[in-house]
Amino acid sequence: MTDVKTTTPYAALLLRVSMGVMFLAHGALLKLGTFGLAGTMGFFGSLGYPPVLGAVVTFAEIGAGIALIAGVGVRTVSLLAIPILVGATIQHLPAGWMFSGQGGGWEFPAFWTVALLVQAGLGAGAHALDVKRLLGRQATAVAA
Numbered sequence: 001m002t003d004v005k006t007t008t009p010y011a012a013l014l015l016r017v018s019m020g021v022m023f024l025a026h027g028a029l030l031k032l033g034t035f036g037l038a039g040t041m042g043f044f045g046s047l048g049y050p051p052v053l054g055a056v057v058t059f060a061e062i063g064a065g066i067a068l069i070a071g072v073g074v075r076t077v078s079l080l081a082i083p084i085l086v087g088a089t090i091q092h093l094p095a096g097w098m099f100s101g102q103g104g105g106w107e108f109p110a111f112w113t114v115a116l117l118v119q120a121g122l123g124a125g126a127h128a129l130d131v132k133r134l135l136g137r138q139a140t141a142v143a144a
Helices: 004-046 050-070 074-095 107-122
Strands: none
Touching: 004 050, 004 074, 004 107, 050 074, 074 107
16 A cells, blocks of 8 residues: 555655646747747737736746746745636636637636645645755755
8 A cells, every 4th residue: 555645745746847847838938939028928918918917927937837846935836826827717718618729728727726726735745956955054854
């Protein structure tokens, strides 16, 4: 029988790194690489948002991706990223349920929002970077 105390830190690690890679893909590859910062800002402007919000979201996604992959501030980063995904969910509501449909659907960002809540509850999990230890302060045990 598998011990939950043994598997939970690795489940949190898998979720954390998966979401980190997805944030990097959305921020760096899609927004910067495919659309460019000007294109992303223009898109946000076309939706009625201040164009600068496109830049904020782009760099927030990249920062969240790096932090999640490294395991730094995972609970905080997960909670701070939720408004981005709630905004994406709201933006995709008119397109319907399936993300593969015209204009994308809302099920993917809605699920991602829930996954961020789960990550915030689980914490960093295994193999997280301990910033306090790197700065020479007292090492802390990273809980699941």
